[in-house]
Amino acid sequence: MPVKTIQVCLTGSRHAETLMRTAVPLARAHNAHLVGVHTIEALVVYPGIAMHIPDQAYGAFNQSQADEAAEIGKIFEDCCRNEDFPHEWRLLRAEAVSAAERIVESARAADLIIMAHADSTSDRFDQRNVQERVIRESGRPVIVVPLDYDGPPVGNRILLGWSNSREAARAAHDVVSVAMPGADVDVVHVGPPVLDELTDFDALAVASMYARHGLKASVTHREAGGSDIAPLLNTAAHETGADMIATGAFGHSRIHDFVVGSVTWSLLRDAELPVLFSG
Numbered sequence: 001m002p003v004k005t006i007q008v009c010l011t012g013s014r015h016a017e018t019l020m021r022t023a024v025p026l027a028r029a030h031n032a033h034l035v036g037v038h039t040i041e042a043l044v045v046y047p048g049i050a051m052h053i054p055d056q057a058y059g060a061f062n063q064s065q066a067d068e069a070a071e072i073g074k075i076f077e078d079c080c081r082n083e084d085f086p087h088e089w090r091l092l093r094a095e096a097v098s099a100a101e102r103i104v105e106s107a108r109a110a111d112l113i114i115m116a117h118a119d120s121t122s123d124r125f126d127q128r129n130v131q132e133r134v135i136r137e138s139g140r141p142v143i144v145v146p147l148d149y150d151g152p153p154v155g156n157r158i159l160l161g162w163s164n165s166r167e168a169a170r171a172a173h174d175v176v177s178v179a180m181p182g183a184d185v186d187v188v189h190v191g192p193p194v195l196d197e198l199t200d201f202d203a204l205a206v207a208s209m210y211a212r213h214g215l216k217a218s219v220t221h222r223e224a225g226g227s228d229i230a231p232l233l234n235t236a237a238h239e240t241g242a243d244m245i246a247t248g249a250f251g252h253s254r255i256h257d258f259v260v261g262s263v264t265w266s267l268l269r270d271a272e273l274p275v276l277f278s279g
Helices: 016-030 055-080 099-107 130-137 166-178 201-212 230-240 254-260 263-270
Strands: 005-009 033-040 087-093 112-116 142-145 157-162 184-190 216-222 244-248 275-278
Touching: 005 016, 005 099, 016 033, 016 055, 016 112, 016 142, 033 055, 033 099, 055 087, 087 099, 099 130, 112 130, 130 142, 130 263, 157 166, 157 201, 157 230, 166 201, 166 244, 166 275, 184 201, 184 230, 201 216, 216 230, 230 244, 230 263, 244 263, 263 275
Parallel strands: 005 033, 005 112, 033 087, 112 142, 157 184, 157 244, 184 216, 244 275
Antiparallel strands: 142 275
């Protein structure tokens, strides 16, 4: 399915321009409707806590929210001003729910979501772990962009981290929607050494699928040196000159991820390139 609606989640002004440098070329290439989303935080007062909040405090809080929203909205409009694709600025009020819930609700109508890495120094409390929530709950592919990333536009050379799983299959087909015409796709299968390449039928079948879409695909194997696959994918992406990594996300339960670890969490934390996550 072609990408015709892209939602870029501009949670703060600090990384808004970085996200727009990824979102605008994608919207331009696909002539997609670009939706910029920012949430206004609600000032929650818990009834069990006996305290008085002066009107000045409410006013200052609301004004600070309005000022940041105006700054982010200006960045969005400035980046889209000279473009031909349609664009839309949405200011969502969190009210009694979290920013993550509002973003998830809005994301379900989009073909693709673009977000920034978590930033513990600037993210609001109600935005913590918003990337995980959107990946797990929106049902949409999510590109997460490193903070202050200044690399090339995504979609011309993509590295797919492949495994024979539902999530990886989702990622493989989401790549077709995002990839530029004639793009290179490196299907990287991480696992034990393969003595006969023809025995890895599933990865070869994915490469053949890409070829039928006009993409140039290759299949390679990488032997995992430890339990964490994320550094290996990062290294392979740099060696092949990839502009984006694509992978299935959160293929196990939260308990498994907490005890054993998760490739998804490692990439969310340490990836040096934009990563397309499909859950």
